Amino acid sequence: MLAPVHKSVSVSDACAGGGPATALSRSQLFALQRAFYESAGLTAWSQGIVPSQVTTNPVIAGAYARVILGYLRDLAREDAIDFSQPLYVLDLGAGSGRLSYLVHKQLTALRVCTLWPRLKLHFVLCDLGDANLPAHERNPRLLPLLASGVLDCAALPPADLHSPPALRLLRSGTLLNRERLGNPLIVLANYFFDSIPHDAFRVTGGRLEECRVTLCEPVEALPAALQLKLSYRPLDPLAGDAGYYRERLWNQQLAAYAGRLPDTHFLFPVGPLRYLRWLTELAPQPLLLLAADKGYDYVEQIRSYQNLALTQHGGFSLPVNFHAIAELAGADGFTVLRGPRRESQLKILGLFRGLRDRGVETALAFAEQIGRTHPSDRHRVLKQAVMPAMEQPLGYLLSLLRLSQFDPWFVLTYKDALIQEAAHGPPALRPELAEDLGRVWENFFPASDPRDLRAAIAQILRSAGCLADAAAYDAAPCGTAPPEASGIKSDPA
Secondary structure, X not given: OOOOOOXXXXXXXXXXXOOOOEEHHHXXXXXXXXXXXXXXXXXXXXXOOOOOHHHOOHXXXXXXXXXXXXXXXXXXXXXXXXXXXXXXXXXXXXOOOHHHHXXXXXXXXXXXXXOHHHOOEEEEEEEOOOOOHHHHHHOOOOHHHHHHOXXXXXXXXXXXXXXXXXXXEOOOOOEEOOOOOOOOEEEEEEOOHHHOOOEEEEEEOOEEXXXXXXXXXXXXXXXXXXXXXXXEEEOOOOOOOOOOOOOHHHHHHHHHHHXXXXXXXXXXXXXXXXXXXXXXXXXXXXXXXXXXXXXXXXXXXXXXXXXOOOEEEOEEEOOEEHHHHHHHHHHOOOEEEEOXXXXXXXXXXXXXXXXXXXXXXXXXXXXXXXXXXXXXXXXXXXXXXXXXXXXXXXXXXXXXXXXXXXXXXXXXXXXXXXXXXXXHOOHHHHHHHHHHHHXXXXXXXXXXXXXXXXXXXXXXXXXXXXXXXXXXXXHOOOOOOXXXXXXXXXXXX
16 A cells, blocks of 8 residues: 655644634634645545554454444344344445455354354445445446445534434435434444544643644645644633533543643544444444544543644544543443553544343453553554565565455565465465465455555465466456456366
């Protein structure tokens, strides 16, 4: 995948300003953000403008699938599933749709579970607008799921959420609301919370200040180099009858930060919290949320932010305050599942409610899949495991490929090493190579990477002497089964 260009947004105290200073969540930035994604469509992901590999790869999809399976087992034990009704998985900020495709694929692979034959699991790709639907309908990986009704799309309401809690599916026309949802709800939110409205604050000497934002020049679209001016005003979040926010617990959380944090900036996740409230109103039944993003999930990680830490990559993103989400969701009756207390870039949060017991299977699956070996640990190892100056034997490269759970990114990134070692590897490894590359092909998702995986696989197989297999990949359209499934075998040495 093309590496996204990350740029820290310039913050100045001296720029003239392109409008009045406002709270971050009410600034023009988020309208410009929405306009960018509506204009770019799926090219934001297919051309590598917006990062997505870390949160939509087979490893994290496999982890999510096992947590979802644990949740389904907890629900079944409490007789909380109506098998005559669909059980929906909403993918918020679905983008290319790759995460839902891989989670569905992983769950299908786990269909040995006795629940699977009776379960009507439906995935919904949710975005702020419906601009991506035509492209989804042309995607050969998604088209069979759309045609069968297993997959649909929906336009999310904006983060201010003034409309009643409901979601209209764009293909089937089904209206999802609290009266019509006959089952618990599962929600995925990867790289979504970082792109929707937040507010910003600064702690100075134990005092809280509201951070107000001004664009340095009037703009109608996000510029290539965004410049902001920050200004501050003292704030007592508990002052007055209502406080800063209408939500009393939000104000108490702000006051707690003022008393606990060193001098620093921090963000308050108003958009994510509003969507969480909207989801609980949409689905009063049991609810599971899995969210992954950059940010901080423990209070000690909120430190030494000199400004907003806003990063630009086509659109822009902000570090998500998962600590505040966890604290406030826990106060609202959710069970909170957090990843390990590490300085990893990717944070993963699980929330569930509505189970009579403690969700033993859900919590156990989260601990095993995310708490012990975090998906970002595996991704970090894979990024550094192949050194260009060293010759790595083919068996070692295949072990890494399996560790990635057959991620196309690995093949596309280390294509040259695979080609070189395939030419000199033991002939006994050729069937394994062909089989593993077939699994990679099954995981390939158009609209997530502009590089040509089919050509890369054909080159690797040709280097290994598997000429018939290579020719089959040359001819295979994307969306088909891997050629070896049709009986093509590797050529003898």
